[in-house]
Amino acid sequence: MNINATLFGQLIAFIVFVWFCKSYVWPPLMAAIEERQKKIADGLAASDRAEKDLELAQAKASEQLKEAKAQAAEIIEQAKKRGNQLVDEETQRGHAEREKIITQGYAEIEAERNRAKEELRKQVAALAVAGAQQILEREIDASAQSDIVEKLVAEL
Amino acid sequence: MASEYTTSEYIKHHLTNASMCSTDNGIAFNAECADAGFWVWHIDTLGWSITLGLLFLFLFRSAAKKATTGVPSKWQAFVELVIEFVDDNVKSTFHGKSDLIAPLALTIFVWVLLMNLMDLVPVDVIPMIAGAIGETFFGMDPHDVYIKAVPTTDLNLTAALALGVFVLIVFYSIKIKGVSGFTKELTMQPFGHWVFIPANFILETVTLLARPLSLALRLFGNLYASELIFILIATVGYFQLPLHFAWAVFHILVLPLQAFIFMMLTIVYLSLASEDH
Numbered sequence: 001m002n003i004n005a006t007l008f009g010q011l012i013a014f015i016v017f018v019w020f021c022k023s024y025v026w027p028p029l030m031a032a033i034e035e036r037q038k039k040i041a042d043g044l045a046a047s048d049r050a051e052k053d054l055e056l057a058q059a060k061a062s063e064q065l066k067e068a069k070a071q072a073a074e075i076i077e078q079a080k081k082r083g084n085q086l087v088d089e090e091t092q093r094g095h096a097e098r099e100k101i102i103t104q105g106y107a108e109i110e111a112e113r114n115r116a117k118e119e120l121r122k123q124v125a126a127l128a129v130a131g132a133q134q135i136l137e138r139e140i141d142a143s144a145q146s147d148i149v150e151k152l153v154a155e156l
Numbered sequence: 157m158a159s160e161y162t163t164s165e166y167i168k169h170h171l172t173n174a175s176m177c178s179t180d181n182g183i184a185f186n187a188e189c190a191d192a193g194f195w196v197w198h199i200d201t202l203g204w205s206i207t208l209g210l211l212f213l214f215l216f217r218s219a220a221k222k223a224t225t226g227v228p229s230k231w232q233a234f235v236e237l238v239i240e241f242v243d244d245n246v247k248s249t250f251h252g253k254s255d256l257i258a259p260l261a262l263t264i265f266v267w268v269l270l271m272n273l274m275d276l277v278p279v280d281v282i283p284m285i286a287g288a289i290g291e292t293f294f295g296m297d298p299h300d301v302y303i304k305a306v307p308t309t310d311l312n313l314t315a316a317l318a319l320g321v322f323v324l325i326v327f328y329s330i331k332i333k334g335v336s337g338f339t340k341e342l343t344m345q346p347f348g349h350w351v352f353i354p355a356n357f358i359l360e361t362v363t364l365l366a367r368p369l370s371l372a373l374r375l376f377g378n379l380y381a382s383e384l385i386f387i388l389i390a391t392v393g394y395f396q397l398p399l400h401f402a403w404a405v406f407h408i409l410v411l412p413l414q415a416f417i418f419m420m421l422t423i424v425y426l427s428l429a430s431e432d433h
Contacts, residue, residue, distance in 0.1 A: 003194075010201070021213065024220065025213065025259065026255075030258075032223035
């Protein structure tokens with residue numbers, strides 16, 4: 001329990017240990033710790049940034065989706081309108097065509113009827129003349145009384 | 157405990173250091189060194205403390221060599237835990253810039269803790285092994301083989317640590333405040349008048365010297381007392397088992413605490429020394 005030379009031995013050992021620790025133990029470990037702290041801080045910052053980026057991208061994506069939907073709706077609307085228009089146009093054209101065909105038909109029928117009427121009239125005139133010839137026999141010259149016949153035909 | 161001892165012989169045997177000195181007839185041990193005066197070496201204290209110090213440096217150096225900034229190994233994680241613990245304490249107390257204080261604190265803490273933990277080795281184990289080795293290989297009487305396995309129960313060791321800290325206190329005082337500042341601190345406080353210079357000098361010198369003295373005596377006293385109680389408990393027969401257990405459990409708290417106090421006070425003293433008033 002008395003103080004003796006051991007004191008110096010221990011003092012030297014103490015100094016050597018502290019020197020060794022200061023030179024070879026503390027700096028690499030502290031450097032590793034600080035480096036890792038920096039890495040973790042960087043990683044956290046990066047993850048924050050990534051989160052923000054993701055949020056931004058999601059917002060952008062949903063906006064684009066909305067836009068696309070709106071565009072699609074507009075296109076469908078236009079297509080419907082165009083379809084309706086086409087149907088209307090076709091219907092109208094069909095009507096017009098029908099009208100034309102009907103009118104043409106009427107006109108043709110009219111012309112045919114007129115022609116038939118004319119024919120009929122001529123034949124009736126001829127019949128009348130023939131009838132009158134038969135009634136009057138030779139006394140009546142067909143060419144001499146042709147003006148009367150003409151008048152008759154016109155009256156029919 | 158060995159039954160051929162009387163109790164007081166047993167206690168005395170356990171509390172005696174193995175000593176070595178050089179005499180006219182060459183190197184001598186133990187009883188032959190009784191009147192060698194100052195030049196006696198406690199080879200057990202030196203051996204255990206240096207072994208434990210080297211163990212500390214080896215273990216921590218192995219972590220430092222493989223230190224990676226990526227995912228640390230388990231051992232590296234543990235070492236970093238200790239280092240951060242010490243570094244936090246240093247940073248919260250010592251505000252100057254020094255790359256010596258933190259490694260100094262780490263060395264003190266871990267080394268003192270390892271030496272203190274030797275206290276938990278059952279008191280008879282190491283002396284019995286040493287006695288058997290002495291008897292078998294050197295033909296010695298086991299009663300003459302002394303070994304004290306807890307280096308911090310040797311005042312020489314705690315005084316050496318405190319002396320190292322004291323030298324650093326003086327060094328930092330002079331480095332930060334200059335010789336004149338340090339002299340002024342010793343002579344012009346607490347009473348700032350030239351009349352009081354002698355009184356101031358006595359007061360401040362006592363304050364200055366009390367620091368290493370209290371460091372050395374606190375650690376020595378605590379560990380010596382706890383070792384003594386372990387030895388006393390070992391003399392009470394079979395009742396020693398629960399008593400040993402209780403005392404050892406208590407020392408799971410005391411031993412790290414003493415190491416921590418030594419480290420913390422070292423930091424505090426050095427930060428006081430390097431602060432300009």
